[in-house]
Amino acid sequence: MNIKNVFSQFKEGLYKSRIELANKLAFLFSDSKDKSDFLEKLEELLILSDLGTCATAEIMNEFQQINFREYKENNFIFFKEKLKATLIDILNSTASDIKINEDRLNIIMLVGVNGSGKTSVAGKIAYRLKNINKDIIMVPADTFRAAAIQQLKILADKVGAEMINTKEGADPASVVYDGISAARARKKNIVIIDTAGRLHTKTNLMNELEKIKRVIQKEANDCSLEILQTIDATMGQNAIAQAEFFNKSLGVTGIALTKMDGTAKGGIVIAIKKELDITVKLISCGEKLNNLYDFKADKFVEALLD
Amino acid sequence: MFASLTDKFQTIFKKIKNKGKLNENDIKNCLHEIRIALLEADVNYKVVKEFIDSLHDKIQQEKISESLTPTQQIIKIVNGEITLTLGSKQNDLSISPAPPTIIMLVGLQGTGKTTTAVKLANYFRKKGNLPLLIATDIYRPAAIEQLQVLGEKSDLPVFSMERNENAVNIIKAAIKYSSKKNHDVLIIDTAGRLHIDDKLMNELQEIDENIPFQEKLLIVDAMAGQDAVNSAKVFCDKIKVSGIILTKLDGDTRGGVALSLKKVLGVPIKFIGIGEKVDNFEPFHPERMASRILGMGDVLTLIEKVETAYNEDELKKLDKKMKDHNFDLNDFYLQLKKMKNIGSVDQIMDMVPGFNNLKNRIDVAKLGDREGELKKIEAIISSMTVEERENPSIINGSRRKRISRGSGTQLSDINRLLKQFYQIKEMFKRGPKLKNFSFN
Numbered sequence: 220m221n222i223k224n225v226f227s228q229f230k231e232g233l234y235k236s237r238i239e240l241a242n243k244l245a246f247l248f249s250d251s252k253d254k255s256d257f258l259e260k261l262e263e264l265l266i267l268s269d270l271g272t273c274a275t276a277e278i279m280n281e282f283q284q285i286n287f288r289e290y291k292e293n294n295f296i297f298f299k300e301k302l303k304a305t306l307i308d309i310l311n312s313t314a315s316d317i318k319i320n321e322d323r324l325n326i327i328m329l330v331g332v333n334g335s336g337k338t339s340v341a342g343k344i345a346y347r348l349k350n351i352n353k354d355i356i357m358v359p360a361d362t363f364r365a366a367a368i369q370q371l372k373i374l375a376d377k378v379g380a381e382m383i384n385t386k387e388g389a390d391p392a393s394v395v396y397d398g399i400s401a402a403r404a405r406k407k408n409i410v411i412i413d414t415a416g417r418l419h420t421k422t423n424l425m426n427e428l429e430k431i432k433r434v435i436q437k438e439a440n441d442c443s444l445e446i447l448q449t450i451d452a453t454m455g456q457n458a459i460a461q462a463e464f465f466n467k468s469l470g471v472t473g474i475a476l477t478k479m480d481g482t483a484k485g486g487i488v489i490a491i492k493k494e495l496d497i498t499v500k501l502i503s504c505g506e507k508l509n510n511l512y513d514f515k516a517d518k519f520v521e522a523l524l525d
Numbered sequence: 526m527f528a529s530l531t532d533k534f535q536t537i538f539k540k541i542k543n544k545g546k547l548n549e550n551d552i553k554n555c556l557h558e559i560r561i562a563l564l565e566a567d568v569n570y571k572v573v574k575e576f577i578d579s580l581h582d583k584i585q586q587e588k589i590s591e592s593l594t595p596t597q598q599i600i601k602i603v604n605g606e607i608t609l610t611l612g613s614k615q616n617d618l619s620i621s622p623a624p625p626t627i628i629m630l631v632g633l634q635g636t637g638k639t640t641t642a643v644k645l646a647n648y649f650r651k652k653g654n655l656p657l658l659i660a661t662d663i664y665r666p667a668a669i670e671q672l673q674v675l676g677e678k679s680d681l682p683v684f685s686m687e688r689n690e691n692a693v694n695i696i697k698a699a700i701k702y703s704s705k706k707n708h709d710v711l712i713i714d715t716a717g718r719l720h721i722d723d724k725l726m727n728e729l730q731e732i733d734e735n736i737p738f739q740e741k742l743l744i745v746d747a748m749a750g751q752d753a754v755n756s757a758k759v760f761c762d763k764i765k766v767s768g769i770i771l772t773k774l775d776g777d778t779r780g781g782v783a784l785s786l787k788k789v790l791g792v793p794i795k796f797i798g799i800g801e802k803v804d805n806f807e808p809f810h811p812e813r814m815a816s817r818i819l820g821m822g823d824v825l826t827l828i829e830k831v832e833t834a835y836n837e838d839e840l841k842k843l844d845k846k847m848k849d850h851n852f853d854l855n856d857f858y859l860q861l862k863k864m865k866n867i868g869s870v871d872q873i874m875d876m877v878p879g880f881n882n883l884k885n886r887i888d889v890a891k892l893g894d895r896e897g898e899l900k901k902i903e904a905i906i907s908s909m910t911v912e913e914r915e916n917p918s919i920i921n922g923s924r925r926k927r928i929s930r931g932s933g934t935q936l937s938d939i940n941r942l943l944k945q946f947y948q949i950k951e952m953f954k955r956g957p958k959l960k961n962f963s964f965n
Contacts, residue, residue, distance in 0.1 A: 266751065267570050268751070269567075269751050269752070272561055272564050272565050332748070333637070333773065334636060334637060335635060336635060365670070365672075365673075365678070366670035366671035367671075369667035374666060420776050420777050451746075453633065453746070453756070454750055455749055455750025455753075455779070456565055456567050456750070456781075457776065457778050458750075461748075478633075478635075480719060481633070481719050481720070481752065482720070482752055483750065483756075506664075
């Protein structure tokens with residue numbers, strides 16, 4: 220897939236927030252009376268992007284020492300570059316793509332709170348892999364929410380992927396067990412598991428997820444396991460707690476940041492990366508099956524500040 | 526609910542409590558900490574600014590720095606300010622004088638519209654209405670089925686049509702249908718949509734122009750961040766939203782959205798969703814919520830819930846049984862079931878003043894699986910004979926074995942249940958009489 224193309228689409232999705240941000244940046248400088256005024260506005264900008272008070276305070280620290288007059292004379296170019304570098308620095312990490320190993324079973328499991336977009340992302344990942352001729356089995360382990368199984372089935376049919384059958388109320392761990400067995404029997408090496416949305420504070424539901432993971436470890440010990448947590452870009456600071464709890468229970472291997480087609484900035488992933496060191500791997504940005512993009516820190520920040 | 530904001534406020538107040546008199550600097554620090562606490566709770570940046578400015582003014586007016594009990598006064602001012610920000614008084618749904626009352630639920634994707642639709646219908650049914658749910662989400666795969674299944678589970682009727690029918694036609698057909706079936710409240714579940722999706726926002730306007738709505742309710746995820754205000758504003762501009770329902774308040778949400786929306790939009794919060802079950806749904810009371818946020822509990826809601834669970838006759842009967850030492854396993858099971866109706870342990874603890882602190886120290890999870898526990902108890906008690914239930918002291922070893930086999934439980938489960946029963950009986954013997962428990 221052509222990254223450049225992908226990101227131009229992604230940028231289009233960010234179009235509105237970008238305009239808003241660029242305006243704010245210009246405004247920030249032209250209008251600032253003095254340094255403290257400037258810093259207050261910077262704080263407003265960062266807080267409004269959901270970066271949270273901790274990450275904001277740290278970034279603010281870097282700007283405490285600036286020479287305000289110098290910045291002002293250079294218009295906002297100086298500032299933008301510095302802010303960009305600071306944000307990229309926080310987000311930057313090693314390889315963050317989803318890798319498929321040909322020589323073994325690959326299991327991708329989607330987890331997250333209710334309404335964060337697990338089922339949609341499951342469909343989008345399937346679509347992407349199907350497009351490069353991978354053989355997939357989809358596993359509807361959300362046996363709780365009404366019609367969740369049908370929703371995944373419709374997506375699987377659209378994509379042309381196989382989905383194993385189950386019924387509402389079935390034990391999710393046993394559905395996953397069946398999924399792994401089916402993948403083995405039908406010689407397919409990618410399993411995509413959609414799980415039920417759950418609030419991270421519901422201990423019994425988190426235990427259920429841990430049980431699913433144990434089943435995977437037992438039945439497919441040699442598999443490459445990707446546990447992706449979907450985080451809704453419109454979320455506030457609560458998303459940090461979401462990531463923390465899911466990570467503690469399961470060891471999340473990456474985040475899929477969803478609903479980036481709105482006006483929310485998704486700045487929360489900067490706070491999550493800073494506090495928990497969990498990397499964003501995918502960006503979901505639109506209702507179409509192909510609206511799924513690899514996350515690149517520099518592009519993400521650039522698109523945000525451009 | 527709002528636990529982390531509550532904790533923060535309590536820490537802040539504790540700090541100044543130890544000081545006695547407060548100087549300008551103490552007050553400044555206190556305001557700064559309140560500001561950070563609110564921002565961390567996702568209260569909108571601009572709302573925080575106004576909130577702090579207003580607090581500052583009131584603190585100046587009341588001459589707190591000269592006061593001998595400054596902390597009490599500050600708490601009072603903050604409490605008043607939070608209540609004001611949340612919307613001062615409770616707002617009921619308006620009911621159309623000429624039925625049916627038509628209510629539309631709108632919002633972003635994944636905020637909980639469908640779940641809320643069913644909860645709202647259940648709420649109306651409890652009040653004696655005959656609600657009808659209407660599925661108009663023709664976009665998301667299986668969305669209509671979701672409403673159908675949820676409706677069926679709660680025994681609530683759902684009206685739906687073919688996917689290729691447009692929303693206005695579906696609603697019009699539903700209105701026609703409802704008049705034949707005497708439905709007096711129609712609840713319309715719409716597709717989730719982005720506020721910047723012109724096509725879908727136009728659809729919403731079209732629906733609005735063609736249907737006489739009594740209420741247009743915006744469903745907002747309580748965990749939403751700073752952008753919540755922006756998206757809500759667009760919905761309000763396009764279709765004049767009449768109220769807000771906050772969902773997913775059962776997590777550890779910090780409640781910033783609750784504090785932001787009324788202030789920015791001028792639209793009241795009318796209900797809150799606090800769990801996955803159909804009756805985890807309450808009217809929103811600003812003053813009670815302010816009290817919860819400040820860790821002062823919400824005894825009013827608790828009393829209301831107890832009142833719904835028990836009527837006075839039942840209480841008198843129970844009291845008499847206690848007095849005559851006739852409290853048996855049948856009563857025991859009944860009481861457990863009623864307590865469950867009042868709420869989960871952590872929900873109840875949220876409402877009791879001072880318990881909020883305690884909550885963190887107790888593993889709520891251990892108390893959490895009460896439903897499973899209750900099922901077990903039900904199985905055990907129903908495997909007993911009438912005689913055994915009325916007089917548990919005759920349950921000897923061989924009876925225990927029989928009950929264990931009959932209920933599919935362990936002997937230890939039965940022993941534990943009996944122990945609990947005797948403990949409670951003993952407690953009632955010594956404890957306060959129930960009639961001393963006053964509702965008023």
